[in-house]
């Protein structure tokens with residue numbers, strides 16, 4: 139478990155040490171809303187135990203130690219919902235509406251028609267929450283206090299969105315695609331989760347309406363019967379239980395577009411822009427930043443001095459392709475190339491490993507991924523008020539004995 143690393147990061151701004159986790163819960167009472175006091179494991183129906191961040195709406199992350207395979211199994215895949223009312227949809231009843239004021243021939247499609255009447259395509263792609271690692275932000279920022287596991291990598295199968303839009307007769311005046319799922323706010327006044335993507339991203343051949351995940355129907359928690367897959371972009375656009383896609387001639391002004399999921403302009407090295415939603419100050423988050431995770435070594439771990447230690451992990455980015463992963467065992471003074479593993483496509487996790495023989499004593503392990511766009515992970519957090527795009531190089535202290 140990476141609990142100690144995580145807690146250290148989370149509480150950095152509060153000057154608490156990891157061991158104080160064991161203090162009674164009441165001592166945490168004064169912490170800001172959403173700050174985690176523990177890492178409770180809980181198994182949702184159909185899922186393995188995951189780290190619980192909240193119940194209602196359900197927010198659960200995958201423990202780092204479980205990213206052993208390049209594909210994240212469905213029952214270990216993280217779960218993130220904004221709204222508390224999440225209907226179980228009978229796949230025979232489900233319909234997806236394709237419409238909006240920028241199409242000439244709106245239509246509805248059933249699951250059977252989606253599977254039968256359109257070309258089926260597959261893509262391996264990382265689904266990562268914009269706020270993955272938010273809990274490590276120092277200073278603290280509000281929101282779900284994710285550690286490292288608000289992400290997963292799966293093989294998605296479905297239909298290209300552009301094929302659906304072609305059938306609906308999308309016009310030249312379309313600016314965005316408005317996306318809506320079947321979930322709703324319950325008693326609270328949380329606005330409906332309406333998102334949008336620019337037309338050019340919707341027409342990208344990699345953007346699909348997926349009805350299969352790793353060879354199986356999507357789990358309820360991950361969006362059954364179908365969800366949008368927007369490879370390279372953070373998961374906020376990957377609408378689950380999708381029921382409506384509308385090509386519109388005006389930018390979508392929903393709460394979740396206008397107020398949330400925005401980053402200050404110019405702070406992150408994104409190439410993809412979402413110009414119809416930009417303001418003078420900020421822009422919607424778009425691409426996943428280049429990143430890596432050490433999956434088999436955790437803070438405070440004791441290893442055998444002089445014996446080969448295989449450090450393993452994953453690297454990923456927005457689809458430019460992982461070019462290299464460098465590993466340091468001396469706190470970032472020197473770096474060496476890790477060996478890259480199987481390539482399942484440019485939107486997938488790329489496994490890597492690095493073998494070294496630790497001498498007796500303390501070592502600090504770091505990994506640093508670089509991609510085909512010349513981007514690399516950062517040493518210092520690029521602070522932003524919502525805690526997005528955290529790709530700070532990890533520092534994991536181990537001891538060889």
Ligand SMILES: Nc1nc2c(c(=O)[nH]1)N[C@H]1C(S)=C(S)[C@@H](COP(=O)(O)O)O[C@H]1N2
Pocket residue numbers: 215216217218219220221265266267268318319320321331359360361373374375376377378379380
């Ligand atoms: N309908 C619907 N789709 C949604 C969301 C949501 O709240 N409702 N959350 C989005 C966000 S912010 C994330 S991170 C991903 C999480 O996908 P997962 O639960 O399959 O891991 O779903 C996205 N799609």
Ligand SMILES: [Mo]
Pocket residue numbers: 218266267268269373374
């Ligand atoms: Mo998210």
